[in-house]
Amino acid sequence: MPDLQTIVGEIHRELSPRFGEGRVADYIPQLARVRSDRFGIAVQTVDGDVHLAGDADVSFSIQSISKVFTLTIALGKLGDAIWKRVGREPSGTAFNSIVQLEREAGIPRNPFINAGALAITDLLLAGHPPKEAIGEILRFVRYLADDEDIVIDHEVARSEAATGYRNAALANFMRSFDRLNHPVEHVLGVYFHQCAIAMSCRQLARAGLYLAAGGSNPLTGYRVVSRLRARRINALMLTCGHYDGSGDFAYHVGLPGKSGVGGGILAIAPGKASIAVWSPGLNEVGNSALGTVALEMLAARTGWSVFGA
Ligand SMILES: NC(=O)CC[C@H](N)C(=O)O
Incomplete structure (x- = not known):
């Protein structure tokens, strides 16, 4: 080679x-x-x-690649308990699809589709206000890359928050099944910021x-x-x-x-x-x-x- x-x-x-x-x-x-x-x-x-x-x-904007890092943090905090909230199977549907959620009672197929990532982000909010949860994710990514210059692009986070109707629908739907422990707006706020890491x-x-x-x-x-x-x-x-x-x-x-x-x-x-x-x-x-x-x-x-x- x-x-x-x-x-x-x-x-x-x-x-x-x-x-x-x-x-x-x-x-x-x-x-x-x-x-x-x-x-x-x-x-x-x-x-x-x-x-x-x-x-x-x-x-x-790393967007959904952040889901690898939030999954890693959640596994570190809660271990296999996270698998009560999210599955480990491919979805066969689009990243922002809602169809399986109704049939499967608000348990997303895996942590990498949006619904699953929202469930993981909800877990990371335990014991933290949203600002601290965002800080924890950013610190973890900086630690992994050994680079303190990594930042969140707040314009991107705001832009997604302004148009994130699909994600709001997913989060509200999961909440209706009692599958989120924190207010929908907190979960979405942290999620949009993790996606906006640059x-x-x-x-x-x-x-x-x-x-x-x-x-x-x-x-x-x-x-x-x-x-x-x-x-x-x-x-x-x-x-x-x-x-x-x-x-x-x-x-x-x-x-x-x-x-x-x-x-x-x-x-x-x-x-x-x-x-x-x-x-x-x-x-x-x-x-x-x-x-x-x-x-x-x-x-x-x-x-x-x-x-x-
Ligand atoms: N596939 C993606 O990168 C999706 C992430 C994006 N922030 C969204 O939720 O729509």
């Missing part, structure tokens, strides 16, 4: 004629303002090397490193979760991290991954590397179109698919 920096550089170069493909999310007005021809990639290896190309140091590919790849390295960050030596828990979070990312596109992502890329409507994807090559890509144009199921292609190229050229080289 050629060296990683060559592979990353080639992916960037080969995809450059396609920059701008897909559709930028516009249901959050502030996201619609992002230039669609942006493209960044960062590969952070467990050995401590980092390989970058394109806009790898430009911050973007990070670059470089920072995001570093933050995900614990999942590639058996639960601890080899750069800092911090243990974040046990080896077993890291493996299980990866399993959920593989099966549920791309909503109704999870099967297709596994088929083409073969790595645990979590996407966000900001156009970012965090992908994990266990034992090898944590990878972040960013390209704002989305495919029909709301995952980064070119980000997925870039990861397919990377997996093919490195032989990193979890299903074999």
